[in-house]
Amino acid sequence: MAPLDPDTARTRLLDAAEDLFYARGIQAVGMDDIRGGSGVSLKRLYSLYPAKEQLVEAYLQRRDVRWRGRLAAFVEQVDDPRERVLAVFDWLGTWFREPGFRGCAWINGHGELGATSDVVARLAREHKLAFADYVAGLVREAGLPEALAPQVFLLAEGAMVAAGILGTDAPAAQAHAAAEVLVSSFAA
Amino acid sequence: MAPLDPDTARTRLLDAAEDLFYARGIQAVGMDDIRGGSGVSLKRLYSLYPAKEQLVEAYLQRRDVRWRGRLAAFVEQVDDPRERVLAVFDWLGTWFREPGFRGCAWINGHGELGATSDVVARLAREHKLAFADYVAGLVREAGLPEALAPQVFLLAEGAMVAAGILGTDAPAAQAHAAAEVLVSSFAA
DNA sequence: CTACGGGGAGAACGACCGTTCTCACATCCG
DNA sequence: CGGATGTGAGAACGGTCGTTCTCCCCGTAG
Numbered sequence: 001m002a003p004l005d006p007d008t009a010r011t012r013l014l015d016a017a018e019d020l021f022y023a024r025g026i027q028a029v030g031m032d033d034i035r036g037g038s039g040v041s042l043k044r045l046y047s048l049y050p051a052k053e054q055l056v057e058a059y060l061q062r063r064d065v066r067w068r069g070r071l072a073a074f075v076e077q078v079d080d081p082r083e084r085v086l087a088v089f090d091w092l093g094t095w096f097r098e099p100g101f102r103g104c105a106w107i108n109g110h111g112e113l114g115a116t117s118d119v120v121a122r123l124a125r126e127h128k129l130a131f132a133d134y135v136a137g138l139v140r141e142a143g144l145p146e147a148l149a150p151q152v153f154l155l156a157e158g159a160m161v162a163a164g165i166l167g168t169d170a171p172a173a174q175a176h177a178a179a180e181v182l183v184s185s186f187a188a
Numbered sequence: 189m190a191p192l193d194p195d196t197a198r199t200r201l202l203d204a205a206e207d208l209f210y211a212r213g214i215q216a217v218g219m220d221d222i223r224g225g226s227g228v229s230l231k232r233l234y235s236l237y238p239a240k241e242q243l244v245e246a247y248l249q250r251r252d253v254r255w256r257g258r259l260a261a262f263v264e265q266v267d268d269p270r271e272r273v274l275a276v277f278d279w280l281g282t283w284f285r286e287p288g289f290r291g292c293a294w295i296n297g298h299g300e301l302g303a304t305s306d307v308v309a310r311l312a313r314e315h316k317l318a319f320a321d322y323v324a325g326l327v328r329e330a331g332l333p334e335a336l337a338p339q340v341f342l343l344a345e346g347a348m349v350a351a352g353i354l355g356t357d358a359p360a361a362q363a364h365a366a367a368e369v370l371v372s373s374f375a376a
Numbered sequence: 377c378t379a380c381g382g383g384g385a386g387a388a389c390g391a392c393c394g395t396t397c398t399c400a401c402a403t404c405c406g
Numbered sequence: 407c408g409g410a411t412g413t414g415a416g417a418a419c420g421g422t423c424g425t426t427c428t429c430c431c432c433g434t435a436g
Contacts, residue, residue, distance in 0.1 A: 004383095023303060024303050024304065025299070025300060025301070025302075025303050025304060027215055027300070028303065028304050030422080030423055030424075031423075031424060031425080032423080032424090041383070041384050041385070041386095042384090042385085042386085042425085042426090043382095043383070043384070043385090043426090044383075044384080046424095046425070046426080047383095050425095051424085051425085052423095052424065052425095102302070102303060103298070103299070103302075106353070107295065107299055107349055107353070108298075108299030108300075108302075109299065110291070110296075110299065110352070110353050111213070111291065111295055111296030111297065111298065111299025111300050112213060112215070112296075112299050112300040113213070114213075114290070114291075114296075114352075114353070115211060115212050115213050115216065115290060116212065116213060116216050124353050125353055125354060125355075128350065128353050128354060129354070147362075147365065150358070150359070150362040151343075151362055151363070151365065151366035151369075153346070153350070154343055154346030154347055154350060154359055154362060154363050154366065155339075155342055155343060155346055155366070156346065157345070157346035157349045157350055158341070158342030158343055158344065158345035158346030158347075158349070159342055159346075160349075161295055161345045161346070161348075161349050162316065162341070162342060162345055164298070164302075165294070165295070165298050165302070165309075165312050165313055165316050166313060166316060166317070167313075170338070171338070171342055174335075174338040174339055174342060175339070175342050177335065177339065178339035178342065178343070178366075178370060181339075181369070181370055181373050182366060182369055182370070185369050185373060192413095218392080218393055218394080219393075219394060219395080220393080220394090229413070229414045229415070229416095230395085230396095230414090230415085230416085231396090231412095231413070231414070231415090232413075232414080234394095234395070234396080238395095239394080239395085240393095240394065240395095
């Protein structure tokens with residue numbers, strides 16, 4: 001067995017961490033599960049991430065980049081700036097329909113460890129602020145009033161929670177309809 | 189030390205369970221913490237709730253009754269049926285401002301144990317459906333179209349999540365403003 | 377060829393936690 | 407009075423988990 005170079009070991013670890021942490025919750029996954037899921041030895045795991053919390057941090061950071069990247073890629077396919085705001089909810093719908101969807105990783109992580117782990121609490125806050133900022137940018141570019149941004153953000157958060165807990169994708173369409181009313185209430 | 193009668197033992201246990209589970213998360217609280225917080229011996233604890241999951245279940249059930257009771261009591265102080273719908277967000281605001289507020293217990297519990305415990309997943313679902321039903325009743329009694337109900341519900345859920353993670357009560361006012369626009373978009 | 381340094385597999389350790397057991401004592405009923 | 411019952415305090419047990427250690431193999435440099 002050829003020794004694994006650090007980069008691919010890191011990738012495999014984060015892949016396994018993301019699968020397992022997201023599907024089962026962070027506390028329900030042991031380091032040994034990560035080892036089994038990644039094929040990377042425990043020794044190497046601990047040499048790359050000296051404690052579980054650091055693996056969790058890396059997992060959430062990588063997922064944040066990817067999640068916001070996928071959202072932005074989807075939204076940018078839409079031309080009309082006002083439609084872009086609404087496209088956020090179309091993206092949520094496709095996300096909710098993905099097999100294995102279990103709600104928002106940061107909402108879940110915050111519920112699990114927000115009171116215990118400063119790192120998780122901070123990453124959840126940062127992720128939500130970044131998402132809220134992104135929405136605010138879309139609203140601004142659509143020439144809509146700034147007060148609309150947090151409203152759209154709250155609709156999106158509510159849709160994530162409801163879809164995660166109730167196990168249905170209906171909240172995407174419902175939030176979309178609500179956002180449509182909000183946006184068009186400011187139509188020229 | 190006079191032996192405690194079962195009812196007050198149960199009450200003390202649930203009081204301690206609610207304080208601790210809500211503040212720290214369910215998995216972060218041990219049975220011994222419950223014993224210490226309640227003053228009820230471990231033996232009695234296990235005779236009343238033979239497993240931790242049953243104590244968790246009782247905690248969530250009692251909190252559900254109380255939470256929806258407090259909401260209803262607040263909303264019923266408002267006379268105008270249309271204002272009642274918006275009063276939900278005023279109630280959220282006062283809740284968010286309570287010391288020790290840490291988000292919605294069911295959202296947090298679902299994030300923590302939804303993937304692991306069927307009981308917690310079911311109670312979270314039931315609680316959210318009950319809240320959505322309550323909102324739907326308010327919307328119906330205000331003579332507003334049914335489609336508005338899930339939109340108001342999602343705004344409320346989003347406000348809870350955002351307030352819990354970001355640690356501010358601003359989402360209550362923001363969601364209130366959004367709901368106001370939605371409601372008045374159907375004004376006669 | 378050989379000494380060595382890194383890596384893999386997995387045992388081992390120490391702490392924690394849900395649950396049960398021990399034991400001494402108080403209480404109640406004959 | 408005396409024995410059965412139930413209770414509290416806390417020790418004990420069994421399992422899990424994060425983390426570290428042991429041991430052995432291999433590739434390589436001198």
